[in-house]
Amino acid sequence: AAGVIQSPRHLIKEKRETATLKCYPIPRHDTVYWYQQGPGQDPQFLISFYEKMQSDKGSIPDRFSAQQFSDYHSELNMSSLELGDSALYFCASSLERQDYGYTFGSGTRLTVV
């Protein structure tokens, strides 16, 4: 079965640079979520999209933005990167039905140096 695809798997950036992470949800899933997991931390909800519209925001910094495109893939854009942005970034997809579970991608490991 198709899973949630994230790219790239690893990314190294310098401070103040920008980064773009991509997520391809499971086909026919209408909802995408982004999470950030710092070293030794639990995943923190950043932002979500339902049917290509932003639907909820969590602890996403103003330096970050995200969007979902017509083919349902999503991109997380991160600007003015800081050392503290180094983390695993996960994308998950689901159906907006409340009885549905989430499927997570393998994540993108971002290292800011």
Add this chain to the structure above:
Amino acid sequence: KQEVTQIPAALSVPEGENLVLNCSFTDSAIYNLQWFRQDPGKGLTSLLLIQSSQREQTSGRLNASLDKSSGRSTLYIAASQPGDSATYLCAVRFFLMYSGGGADGLTFGKGTHLIIQP
């Protein structure tokens, strides 16, 4: 604030033992609860999904229970094996109360780091 707590934070047991991981949540208004496994530096693998109307779910050696009224869930692992060593995360899909959006996020516990000794 809607929070999820997992106890214990870490657990080390000999191979073959049965064990229980605990998860508690502060608000009984939930859609569902999901248990995940995470290996170091890897993604989240869904183990079991329990709807708010259900009491338990089983998959192989894993059994998860849900007591929504008391805000608790347990993950039971039978006949543990070294390959079960990982971090186990409990995540709750709460009713959205303070956001105007239509797609609510999961709230995670901090996980239980499990080591099964050969």
